[in-house]
Amino acid sequence: MIGISAKRVTVQVWTLADCFAVSLGIRHVSDHCVPLLNNISKATKRGQFHDYFVTHLPSSSLHPDSRGPISPFHKLPRSASVPHTGEISHSPALLHPLVGRETTVVRIPLRSAKHHFGVATSRGTRPANEDAHQAGVLDIPAFAKRAPRSLTIRRSGASNPPPLENRAADTASGDPQVFYFGIFDGHGGAECSNFLRENLHEYIQCAAAEFELQSSIRQERRSLPGEAGEAGECTKDELEDTESSQQLLPIVQRGNSQRISELERELLDDWRGMVGGYFKRFVPPHFSCLSQKADSTSDAVDDGDRGVTIEEVMEYAFLRADLDFVSAQAAKRDDDVVQADQPLNEDDILYSPSQTRSLKIGGRKRFKGGSTCSVAMISTPTPAPFWHPAAPSSLLISHVGDTRILLCSTTNGLAIPLTSDHHPSSPIEANRLRRYAATFVTDSFGEERMSGLANTRAFGDMQSKRIGVSAEPEIKRIEMGPAEYSFLVLMSDGISGTLQDQEIVDIVKEAKTPDQGARDVVSFATEVTKEGDNATCLVVRLGGWERRLEGGVGSMGTKESREWRRQDATDPRRSRR
Template sequence: MGYIVTLLPHGRHEPRIRGLAMSGFRAYRAAAGRRHLRPQIRPAPAPLMFTSPALQRNYHNYFVTHLPSSSLHPDSRSPSGLHHKLPRSASTPHTPGPGASPAVVPPNMPSRDLTVVRIPLRSAKHHFGVANSRGQREYNEDANQAGTICMPAFARRAPISLVRSQMSKSGEGTSAKSVLGDPQLFYFGVFDGHGGSECSEFLREELHGYIEEAAAEFQLESSLQKHTRAELAETADSSQKDAQDTQEGQIKGVPAAGANEGASKAVKLELDLLDEYRRTVGGYFRRFKPNYFTLPKKDLATPSDGTAPEADPVTLEAVLTYAFLRADLDFITAQARKPDPDDPYVSDFPLNNDEVLGSPHQPPSGHGIGGPARFKGGSTASVALISSPTPAPFWHPASHSSLVVAHVGDTRILLCETKTGLPRPLTSDHHPSSPAESRRLRRFAESLVTDSFGEERIQGLANSRAFGDMQSKRIGVSAEPDITRVDMGPAEFSFLVLMSDGVSGSLSDQEIVDVIKEARTPEEGARHVVEYATEISSNGDNATCLVVRLGGWERRSEGGLGSLGTKEVRDARRAEALDPRRRGRN
């Protein structure tokens, strides 16, 4: 039915370390690698899926799809309409690597010539758009990311007969499968740095790698495939079977010896991570128990029948939580080993007994973490993963898909409902003033200070959860994400929006979706949101907005009042922003 796509790693460039010669950095990284690297589980070469042992990461800034071979004229046999609207001029032909199955025509598609191409996601303005502005700040500390990520599917199975019957009537491009055999899984993220951009840039370049690595280490199973990799391996060449049996536990996303063994390994990884937090950070993390971790109970420590206790299956929520916490711990321990430029006494002593101790693990890319000096700032993060049960892309009006959102801090993600035209927030800000965060922090923070704007802060921080911020870790500033899962029906939602607080702090959710409704493309919608937020903002914060097209995009103005619900308010706010007397009032 499908084929396997072998893709090259994206973003492999030389590390950029300010103020340090490249030759010196290579020597430093080599020395650090010999002392502090942890064992890495990497995909091993196998005859079924992977064709190169050098493949360490499979994140890409493009997706693979089928397009009509003619790029100048629409297919006369397909119905009239907007069709795929994919940027054929920006695409490149896709050639599977050695050992991959050949590309075939998708089932139930009209008989025509199709070409398998790679589409850069940021060039597909009809499907994805991003815009950012530094506002009135000197630097832009926001970062964002978009692409396809290599991990098992988590979508719910949909009525395939219904999807196929509607797909056969459309000229929409059909996406290809990933290297794991599942439909491609899309990843979007927005990161809002504070105190500098080092942490947000680290998350942009590395967080998706941590997620891929955690899925492999936890041996996360696909929600769509009925056969495990061990069963598929029985059809491989017998001469390679013995070698492959020892490597199956290292292949991404597929368990080698049953779900119980994978779950037991996941529990061990979770316990090891929590123990490392207790030893290196202490304070709040001495009794830290993440919501999505499956920790062993006391009555399971000694099974009555002498067998191993039955472990709970590995969940995507546990994988994301582990990836977030692992990335955060690596970042702060890397900073603790660097000299502090603000303290002349400890500048010669990278480690201090009053701060975080320990040594960082190597990030998935193998690059260094941050610059040569200690970075005390941090970053928020909100990521969205979209998985479809069939090769129909998630933006197709007939496609079912599942959305999982992981969130830390005050960046936000929301959906626009097609039927009502109303926004559906998927995140809530992690501020010390919120009841849940206040209860969590008051046991460890000596006091919560109220600033001149009436907002509560913890050691000067507006966010009670964040990456980095090493000086506030012991009092409870954690990178544990809140995770939300949404099953999206055909055309149930019009679009997905990810934004930094430079947008959400100035605009209401309804204003944001109404501005996007008036745009012709997601790219135009993201640009208009950032321009509007920057125009009326009173604090001039960095503003970033990502807009992702969903199945109900063409019907985005049908629900409720369309884009007219906030038009008067928006016009009034723009008029006030243009008033020359406004500055005096502020």
Template structure:
């Protein structure tokens, strides 16, 4: 059967099997002789699509990113029943390449909505994934697919950490397709799928207590720098997934990691709960925001720059037009952000109908992430808008004497800002505008969801969640779906804000029209909205 994509031979890269079988590949046998062809993600319209429009704004402040990041897998281990077929063999269908850590690739998708300029959104597009990778290395984040407790000493356990790289490893060449098949015996399935605690080291609690102590030190150091540099709200700042908050890494208050390690009878209790991906993501978001805000403050307070003439950087003949360097120093805007990371327990990619996977969403601001249920066709929101009108955000900020006002449109704002969480916005940091991510983990069953959608507020502010999902359902592929969503949102919008939509295919894509009557639920409403938008008389009211 021929592949769906017509690729030049120069774009293909053979899979490197010289490194030997990894714990992830051993789930389907030790021998995996095949050739993997890497397909550039942004040109794989059947798996991924994105569209941007500036609307009626003079320029586009939105940005997006898509690719693969090099961090250990955080997916749940797949049961043996999913790694064996009925005949006890695996045909290698849809097998993807592994990352540098030996785990299946972790996919990364992000949408960034800038305000007050595009500097912050561009910064997140180019740097945020690197912060996630660096945080994973700092915290010694370990793969959930490896048996770390069978190591004989801490030095060998440290070898399971991701391999260091000198530059960013977010790759555009992210989708892998096989051009051959691999037959693996069922008897060759590795013991890495076994969740038993046999072979547990006697001193394992001491090792993982040390790892937890290092994580606490990193968390405390970052919070201390926020408190000393920014102050205000951050003097009592307690991130949800940090140990100094009393819970830490999703634990309930009062949970003692060391005590749990000493009295645990399961290796999973010791390894998977020391440092979670939620802690890594929280640290990465806060560190990226701290570096961005600190750089802006240092540029303004530069004593050498303060002594220079005010018109030093003016453009000759155009004194009213500041130079690029001057505009950078005066930047006071920020950006919202929504990031989705997908990890699979086996080499089978997440878009395969028989593949389970784990989705982690990290959200700041009013961009949105939606899932489409295959069974019901309903839109499932994974994020909430961080606005002053949100009860949770209002309670969080009123404790720190933040002032809320209601504008002429009836929208509640804080110090002129519509978002209570954002990157940048240094003038509002002391009031509580932070980049602490709202993190959610979703276990995706085989073909349980049809697709994933990430949109900026230029789309979600005009269309409701179900309308966005129904428009994608009618498209032939994710790329067409993203373009249709942005086109419709731009057509019916009265504000003309920047609009961005990113669509990712999941296992149930081929069945997207089955649940909930397909896309018929909102079709009449969308047709009426389109007619109203094109009617010139409706614009006069």
């Protein structure tokens, strides 16, 4: 009975999809739905996105070692203790060292780690909060630049091995954890922003898996100098060539070039066939399939090993997620009278709400709004976490819309904007869309709008896709040196439209923890705003957090202006102006 029902339901799914195909002029829409279903099923099986990070701490830092002596030597004065190295600890009370005190694996929830990450949100005066955010650890290979040989190669006879105390754990791929932070600002509703919060990280993981992305820091299968191996020893020249290639950006990692080309061409064909308009001549800058086509026309030989960059993975994941969301909304027919009279649980198997026959994105009714998106991913080349003062790391920014990301420089304390607003007033965006969107208008507030939209790039907004409102991300990579930056701030336009970049950074400087900094930024923006928009702020601690007040004049540069704004906002005569 169960098998018959499942078979009948499957037939109904493709029949509904084919009806949708006829209405859009697509013959094989079932093939277009397969990547989405595969991605979701893979994401469900993988389940490797966690909202906590894993670290190694010495067992003595959590509890006394049960294998140690009875005397409480761990409570001796600091002058009489020996620092723990993570491998062998010596007791001042004994002449013989303890044998192999192991480190303890600790899971720390990222949302509760107030000293590492903080988030705060406010609805403002809007009827609902359409902002969303996400933070966790991705299970993808590392994309960081390879560390110098002095850090990665342990020569034979090394007497001082590096300490293992408070080091991050490796993921299932064998690389250090890749941290993921995202902020999404919905408009017209929260369906699209919630979809990105729940699924965008899965699209990134699935894209990396389908591309067969390989680690950027893992050594090849050959022994290092001073080590014996089956494949022989790598020479000094080979090591220098490898390190010199790591200095170039973007970093090309190994992947399945043939599979990548097929997926990218299929995605472009889907955009051209389903949406058309702007996407008929759409050229993603990071897609390697286009460069391969250009090389083939010039009689170049494709060696099948071109590699892949993390920028290409992110661009594919963004466009794939946007296409699936728009396709799901186009498949809904909320204006059909017959469909409106159907029971709410008609799409459920045996009227069971836990087993749906089709994948719903954004609710039962067609959602015509959209969402902006800013994602920050941090990868480290060494086991030390990115917030360690001596650890270098690579920061990758993928941005769509008018959400904003800032860095605080440890040297001078200045705010460094990493994103630009995708508005019609931007010359780059205006030139990109002028041939398709001839109706650029200026509203009563003096802001340019295109077809009623303030953002020229966004997820969703299905009615504006043909004129070029796409989710093509603006990608930027920053190589962060040890303690070069103090913290990272992600915010929605409810904050960036009210406060200046330096004001936001200075508010976080005065906070004791990133969590307090996020709450202070949202509180101040909500207090002085005149629009009352949704406000969300994420603060991520970096290596220079403890030195955040040393650069320049600290937080005193905007303290006087912020105090004046607060007094002006609380002035009872303000409403009369």
